[in-house]
Amino acid sequence: xxxxxxxxxxSDDRFSSLLRExxxxxxxxxxxxxxVLNDLGDLENAISRLAQYxxxxxxxxxxxxxxxxxxxxxxxxxxxIYVLGERTRKLFEDAGVKPTYxxxxxxxxxxxxxxxxxxxxxxxxxxxRGDKSMRAIPELLNGRAVVxxxxxxxxxxxPPDENVRASVMKRLDDGEIGxxxxxxxxxxxxxxxxxxxxxxxxxxVAAIGKTTAHKAAEFGFNVEFVSxxxxxxxxxxxxxxxxxxx
Numbered sequence: 001x002x003x004x005x006x007x008x009x010x011s012d013d014r015f016s017s018l019l020r021e022x023x024x025x026x027x028x029x030x031x032x033x034x035x036v037l038n039d040l041g042d043l044e045n046a047i048s049r050l051a052q053y054x055x056x057x058x059x060x061x062x063x064x065x066x067x068x069x070x071x072x073x074x075x076x077x078x079x080x081i082y083v084l085g086e087r088t089r090k091l092f093e094d095a096g097v098k099p100t101y102x103x104x105x106x107x108x109x110x111x112x113x114x115x116x117x118x119x120x121x122x123x124x125x126x127x128x129r130g131d132k133s134m135r136a137i138p139e140l141l142n143g144r145a146v147v148x149x150x151x152x153x154x155x156x157x158x159p160p161d162e163n164v165r166a167s168v169m170k171r172l173d174d175g176e177i178g179x180x181x182x183x184x185x186x187x188x189x190x191x192x193x194x195x196x197x198x199x200x201x202x203x204x205v206a207a208i209g210k211t212t213a214h215k216a217a218e219f220g221f222n223v224e225f226v227s228x229x230x231x232x233x234x235x236x237x238x239x240x241x242x243x244x245x246x
Contacts, residue, residue, distance in 0.1 A: 018236035108136035175202035185215035
């Protein structure tokens, strides 16, 4: 394919490797990181009263990891564990638990629709999340179920070195970067904050999932591709196919 410069707002991983294999220049820029809360008292309290919940929700592998590390006998929980995302599901499976999962779901709305809205009627649920969660679970289940929430980690913006920032900004302003790839609403917000003065008229945006795409559109980014699937391979292939067409 024609050599295309792509800025990936994430650390270097399989996604970036797939893009490079097809001839594109890939620049990785990690702008956010997560930190587990020092005080997990709320989570520990909830775990001590876990029997009162009919189900638990996890839409983040970070939240799932914190929960699994804190609980002693996860297999004793009699309710269901609802998860979004392949990585989140695998964490529970590796811990010996088979979670409830809607195949192909990329958003909380997809998960609830895939499981079936009536599944949650009258139930008491717990949503374990990060501080920047979009809170779609309690909003979607409002009036159908009682949803408690516990924050177990925070997402922090990590600005790059000033030289790196200046270099990326110049390439953006000069139109040298054709695409920007986002993987989370938090990544979009961090980028918009750090590169608020950049000229992005030359750039197209690719986002993994509708939630991230909507956040990018809110900031006025030119969203040209939304991956319908959350897997790195699907996101990379879809983007590369679109670039190839043009």
